[in-house]
Amino acid sequence: MGKYAYFAGCTMPVRNLNYDISMRKVAGALGIELVDIPEFGCCGYPLGSLDYHTMLLLSARNLCIAEEKGVEVVTGCTGCAGTLSKVNKALREHPEKRRKVNEELSKLGHEFRGRTRVRHFARMLYDDVGPDRIRAAVRRPLTGINIAAHYGCHYLKPTEAFENPESAERPYTLDRLIEATGATAMDYGAKLLCCGGDVLGIDEMTALKMAREKFRKLSDSGADAMTLICPFCAVMYDAGQKTIEVKLQEKFNLPVLYYPQLLGLALGIDDKSLGLQLNRTRVKDLVEKIKKL
Amino acid sequence: MPDTEKQPIVRLEDLEPGFRHEIAAEPGGEMIRFCFQCGTCTASCPVRAVEDRFNPRRIIRMALLGMRQEVLTSSFLWLCSSCYACQERCPQGVKITGIMGAIRNIAVRNRLVPAMFSGQVASLKTHGRVYEVGELENEKRAKLGLPQITEMPEEVRRIIDMTGAEQLANGGQAAPAAPPSAGEADRARGGA
Numbered sequence: 001m002g003k004y005a006y007f008a009g010c011t012m013p014v015r016n017l018n019y020d021i022s023m024r025k026v027a028g029a030l031g032i033e034l035v036d037i038p039e040f041g042c043c044g045y046p047l048g049s050l051d052y053h054t055m056l057l058l059s060a061r062n063l064c065i066a067e068e069k070g071v072e073v074v075t076g077c078t079g080c081a082g083t084l085s086k087v088n089k090a091l092r093e094h095p096e097k098r099r100k101v102n103e104e105l106s107k108l109g110h111e112f113r114g115r116t117r118v119r120h121f122a123r124m125l126y127d128d129v130g131p132d133r134i135r136a137a138v139r140r141p142l143t144g145i146n147i148a149a150h151y152g153c154h155y156l157k158p159t160e161a162f163e164n165p166e167s168a169e170r171p172y173t174l175d176r177l178i179e180a181t182g183a184t185a186m187d188y189g190a191k192l193l194c195c196g197g198d199v200l201g202i203d204e205m206t207a208l209k210m211a212r213e214k215f216r217k218l219s220d221s222g223a224d225a226m227t228l229i230c231p232f233c234a235v236m237y238d239a240g241q242k243t244i245e246v247k248l249q250e251k252f253n254l255p256v257l258y259y260p261q262l263l264g265l266a267l268g269i270d271d272k273s274l275g276l277q278l279n280r281t282r283v284k285d286l287v288e289k290i291k292k293l
Numbered sequence: 294m295p296d297t298e299k300q301p302i303v304r305l306e307d308l309e310p311g312f313r314h315e316i317a318a319e320p321g322g323e324m325i326r327f328c329f330q331c332g333t334c335t336a337s338c339p340v341r342a343v344e345d346r347f348n349p350r351r352i353i354r355m356a357l358l359g360m361r362q363e364v365l366t367s368s369f370l371w372l373c374s375s376c377y378a379c380q381e382r383c384p385q386g387v388k389i390t391g392i393m394g395a396i397r398n399i400a401v402r403n404r405l406v407p408a409m410f411s412g413q414v415a416s417l418k419t420h421g422r423v424y425e426v427g428e429l430e431n432e433k434r435a436k437l438g439l440p441q442i443t444e445m446p447e448e449v450r451r452i453i454d455m456t457g458a459e460q461l462a463n464g465g466q467a468a469p470a471a472p473p474s475a476g477e478a479d480r481a482r483g484g485a
Contacts, residue, residue: 008442009422010422010423010424011423011424013422013424013426013430013434013439013442014424014425014426014430015424017433017434017437017439020434020439021437021438021439024439036440038442038443038445039445039448041417041421041422041445041446041448041449042417042421042422042423042449046413046417046423047410047413047414047417047458048394049371049393049394049397049398049401050397050398050401050406050410050414050458050461050462051398051401051456051458051461052319052320052321052394052395052398053320053456054452054453054456054458057452057455057456058417058449058452061448061449061452104452104455107451107455108448108451108452153374153375153376153377153378154375154377157376157377157378157380157381158377158380158381158388158390159381168377168381169381192378193339194339194340194374194376194378196339196340196374197374198373198374198375198376199340199372199373199374201407201409202371202372202407202409203344203371203372206340206343206344206347206372207374209343209344210339210340210342210343210374212343213339213342213343273438275437
């Protein structure tokens with residue numbers, strides 16, 4: 001299987017260790033090599049609203065480092081995947097932008113040449129491993145478990161950021177990956193809703209209300225859990241569920257798992273090694289149910 | 294319904310018709326003049342669904358009219374969640390999320406910058422990331438069997454020094470004497 005530069009980003013190494021560990025365990029089980037690159041820093045996304053040019057340089061710097069190492073980039077963060085893809089494409093397509101960026105990056109000894117590729121971990125799983133090979137590796141099919149996929153906005157949009165975008169209105173890759181575990185990927189109306197994470201630092205109540213919308217649409221839907229693939233969506237839906245309970249007085253009790261945790265359970269990986277004890281929503285009953293399958 | 298008490302009366306003499314060109318000159322703002330006010334953006338907006346203050350069609354209309362001060366000083370400008378739902382659906386190909394970014398960049402250069410950026414930039418300069426990965430974080434990582442992370446902030450710091458992002462984040466002021474702790478940066482980012 002492939003070898004990829006593992007772009008951890010800012011949030012995951014500190015706040016989502018369960019995502020970090022489960023991605024590595026699943027990769028190991030499927031024979032995927034993830035290489036840590038200490039030089040990687042912030043993807044640039046947080047500063048886009050402050051100053052576009054700073055965002056561009058921070059992002060391009062990471063792309064240069066990947067190029068210099070001769071590896072493709074894989075990341076578990078949809079924000080990082082979206083930003084790095086967007087900048088990679090923009091600098092490839094606009095020589096004038098590239099010239100300006102390279103003029104400044106040359107002071108740091110870097111040159112953007114457009115020779116790397118960036119993908120989200122889930123997209124790499126879908127493209128390079130594929131649902132069929134995942135299904136073949138499953139030791140404990142999650143039959144009868146209903147999973148609501150949450151894609152996360154920047155996994156899909158803006159579509160112009162990606163080399164091979166899937167439909168932003170009718171996405172399917174995460175649903176197919178869920179089905180590969182033997183679980184049922186649910187069709188539900190609020191699949192495309194934004195988690196609100198981007199507004200959290202500006203207006204917490206608005207952000208929490210946005211996250212609550214999805215829970216409301218999912219209650220009584222028969223979902224056993226929500227599965228997501230972004231550290232900041234997890235801040236809103238996993239950790240945020242308790243905050244919503246306290247500040248908006250509404251309780252949902254919906255277990256939230258990262259896709260690699262779900263896949264890991266299906267691959268027969270021990271639940272402790274998947275960091276499931278760190279999930280903030282109660283996943284214990286679901287894990288017990290799966291263990292009895 | 295919008296609060297009519299707070300709706301500014303549009304006075305022709307107060308408008309700055311050049312605002313649309315100012316936005317169009319920013320990266321991401323290029324397409325603003327193609328908007329024909331259909332409202333697909335507002336109908337698609339998940340922020341709008343929970344918060345009446347935010348209305349992308351209205352923001353674009355105000356910008357096109359030249360209501361520069363009202364837009365730049367508004368509280369709604371920073372409520373866009375950058376989900377791109379509007380941008381994907383716009384029948385005119387207007388890059389609405391890009392326009393929000395462009396207007397925010399203009400606001401920042403006019404010293405209208407939300408407080409959270411100061412801590413973020415300080416953290417980026419010190420750690421190369423928005424959050425510190427120090428001894429405590431690495432201990433937690435080690436317990437799970439995760440590899441240690443060594444911060445290498447040097448190049449990130451140099452980029453921020455090159456672009457003047459720190460001055461922008463501090464509203465044109467020099468950096469505060471001591472950078473905020475990672476905990477403060479974390480709270481600024483929003484610690485749910």
